[in-house]
Amino acid sequence: MTTMVQQVRPAGARYEGLALVVATVAVVGILALYVHERGRDNTPEPLLDWQISAFDGLTGADQAIYNSLYTVKDEIPFIYDDINRFNAPGVKFHWPNLQDFQDWLLPPFYRDTSWQQNGSLKWSLFEPLPEGEMQGSTMYLGTDGQLPGQGSFLLVIGHVHAGFTNNNAIVIWWNAENHVDMPQSGFRDRLILQGWREVVAYSGDQEVKRIFGENGEDQRSEQEIEELLKNALPTEP
Amino acid sequence: MWSRRQTVLKTLALASAALLALGSQAADAAKLKVGITLHPYYSFVANIVGDRAEVIPLIDADANPHGYAPQPADMIRITSMDVLVVNGIGHDSWAFEILDAAGMRNKLTLIYANDGVSLIPVAGDPSGEKIVNPHTFISTTAAIQQVYTIARKLGELDKDNATFFRDNARRYALEIRKLRAEFDAKIVGADLSKFRCATMHSGYDYILQELGLQVTAVIEPRHGVEPTARQLAETIDRINAAKVNVLFAEKYFASKLSDTIREATGVKMYSISHISSGEYTAEKFIDEMRENLTTLAAGINDAAKSGS
Numbered sequence: 108m109t110t111m112v113q114q115v116r117p118a119g120a121r122y123e124g125l126a127l128v129v130a131t132v133a134v135v136g137i138l139a140l141y142v143h144e145r146g147r148d149n150t151p152e153p154l155l156d157w158q159i160s161a162f163d164g165l166t167g168a169d170q171a172i173y174n175s176l177y178t179v180k181d182e183i184p185f186i187y188d189d190i191n192r193f194n195a196p197g198v199k200f201h202w203p204n205l206q207d208f209q210d211w212l213l214p215p216f217y218r219d220t221s222w223q224q225n226g227s228l229k230w231s232l233f234e235p236l237p238e239g240e241m242q243g244s245t246m247y248l249g250t251d252g253q254l255p256g257q258g259s260f261l262l263v264i265g266h267v268h269a270g271f272t273n274n275n276a277i278v279i280w281w282n283a284e285n286h287v288d289m290p291q292s293g294f295r296d297r298l299i300l301q302g303w304r305e306v307v308a309y310s311g312d313q314e315v316k317r318i319f320g321e322n323g324e325d326q327r328s329e330q331e332i333e334e335l336l337k338n339a340l341p342t343e344p
Numbered sequence: 345m346w347s348r349r350q351t352v353l354k355t356l357a358l359a360s361a362a363l364l365a366l367g368s369q370a371a372d373a374a375k376l377k378v379g380i381t382l383h384p385y386y387s388f389v390a391n392i393v394g395d396r397a398e399v400i401p402l403i404d405a406d407a408n409p410h411g412y413a414p415q416p417a418d419m420i421r422i423t424s425m426d427v428l429v430v431n432g433i434g435h436d437s438w439a440f441e442i443l444d445a446a447g448m449r450n451k452l453t454l455i456y457a458n459d460g461v462s463l464i465p466v467a468g469d470p471s472g473e474k475i476v477n478p479h480t481f482i483s484t485t486a487a488i489q490q491v492y493t494i495a496r497k498l499g500e501l502d503k504d505n506a507t508f509f510r511d512n513a514r515r516y517a518l519e520i521r522k523l524r525a526e527f528d529a530k531i532v533g534a535d536l537s538k539f540r541c542a543t544m545h546s547g548y549d550y551i552l553q554e555l556g557l558q559v560t561a562v563i564e565p566r567h568g569v570e571p572t573a574r575q576l577a578e579t580i581d582r583i584n585a586a587k588v589n590v591l592f593a594e595k596y597f598a599s600k601l602s603d604t605i606r607e608a609t610g611v612k613m614y615s616i617s618h619i620s621s622g623e624y625t626a627e628k629f630i631d632e633m634r635e636n637l638t639t640l641a642a643g644i645n646d647a648a649k650s651g652s
Contacts, residue, residue, distance in 0.1 A: 161462050162462075162463060162464065162465060162474065163465065163474045167558070168556065170464060170553065171553045171554060171556060173462065174462045174464070174485060174486070174553070174554070175485055175554070177462040177489070178485050178486075178488055178489045178492075181460070181489070181492050182492075182514075182517075185510075185514055211518070211521075212518070212521040212522065212524065212525055213521075214485060214524075214554070219524065219525070219528045220527075220528050220531060220536070220555070220556065221524070221554060221555045221556040222556075223556070224536065224555065224556025224557065225556040308462035308463070309462070309463050309476070310458075310459065310460060310461060310462055310463065311432065311433055311456060311457070311458025311459045311460065311461045311463060311480070312456065312458075312459040312460070314432075314433045314458070314463060314476050315432050315433060315456050315458070315459070318432070318433065319432075
């Protein structure tokens with residue numbers, strides 16, 4: 108007895124395979140587009156050639172000095188207000204000088220043991236000129252550190268209204284040279300040409316974004332959280 | 345007549361008292377209720393807000409923040425807060441579990457105290473990896489930065505008191521700075537070149553860096569994760585080779601490992617507080633940091649007197 112097998116091709120066989128391929132490509136394409144447009148990337152912005160990371164670019168004393176300056180930049184405007192609050196009419200407003208910093212016990216300027224331990228940088232202040240290119244400029248230069256391989260620091264208080272700099276921010280710069288002279292300009296491009304690099308902090312808000320993302324959802328794995336908890340506090344006996 | 349006058353006066357006095365009480369209740373109701381997760385943040389916020397806000401610890405004072413398991417009372421507490429101050433980078437992960445459990449994750453305003461802190465890596469990690477060190481509050485400068493951040497954010501929420509908060513933050517920052525001056529006075533004339541320290545874990549990296557003190561070895565860079573026998577042997581060799589004479593360990597949690605190190609190397613051990621247990625008080629941070637700096641000064645002075 109013979110069995111007859113008859114193959115019946117679906118009427119749309121020719122197009123079904125093609126339709127499946129097209130549908131797959133479309134789904135993958137739409138998803139790729141969505142991820143490209145809406146996907147989250149919580150890695151910090153890459154640094155530019157003329158920037159350096161305080162977190163993993165600076166070490167030892169230079170990292171400590173930067174971190175002190177990073178807090179100082181929030182305090183300088185307060186001190187500015189304090190020292191100028193009771194100025195007599197006509198008296199020119201001025202930025203805090205190095206003696207003011209001694210009075211406020213303000214590191215890294217305050218000459219205590221940590222100042223010595225961190226290389227005894229010599230600080231000087233460039234005060235604003237009444238007119239000309241340097242009008243409105245205020246710069247604090249720390250140089251001639253005593254530790255091997257130590258760089259120099261420059262804290263620049265920018266004043267756009269005076270045409271001095273690119274923005275109104277207080278910016279901290281680092282130069283690999285142990286000795287540098289006070290720059291003749293606070294403009295970013297000129298500082299870069301003189302070997303200065305803007306120091307960029309890895310701050311808590313960036314770490315929070317890395318952990319939680321923009322929407323506040325925890326991005327870490329269970330294992331990472333577990334390890335973090337172990338690291339966070341001492342182990343009980 | 346006299347009796348009638350007395351009655352009128354009594355009524356007026358009662359009415360005044362009632363009005364005062366109502367006014368006080370209204371003021372209390374208007375006060376910001378600021379939650380905190382860790383002991384240092386209680387001190388920071390209490391010193392910033394004074395009597396113009398209420399400070400509410402999220403967990404009980406006797407709870408161990410390490411591996412804390414959220415309790416029902418925490419969920420009730422968190423719903424009463426207007427804002428919660430968190431470390432957010434590794435010390436209070438449980439706060440987010442409480443937020444989720446109470447359905448408050450996207451409802452409660454959070455202040456991330458470390459927002460403006462320039463973070464440093466954990467010192468001495470044998471892998472050489474740069475891992476963020478979350479112990480920002482065992483410090484002076486990084487603590488001050490957090491005080492300013494908290495004061496600024498609270499001022500944004502309570503604009504009427506923004507100046508008051510900022511002025512208090514500045515006053516408190518100066519108090520913290522004075523701790524450094526006190527420390528300095530305690531080590532006058534000490535030969536710091538003889539000071540070579542190791543630490544049990546990375547909890548003291550911020551304060552040691554701020555003081556310009558270098559750490560030669562960290563026994564448990566990721567503390568809680570004990571080193572292997574080989575790593576421990578290498579660390580002991582490193583301590584001996586570098587002639588380390590001071591070991592800083594955690595005050596409230598004893599470790600058999602520190603005893604082993606001490607016996608094998610002969611280093612003198614000193615205890616530093618993590619500021620993470622005991623009652624919540626406004627003074628706690630300053631008191632315990634003063635104690636920590638006194639201990640550091642003792643370590644430096646003892647090392648300076650040593651022969652090596």
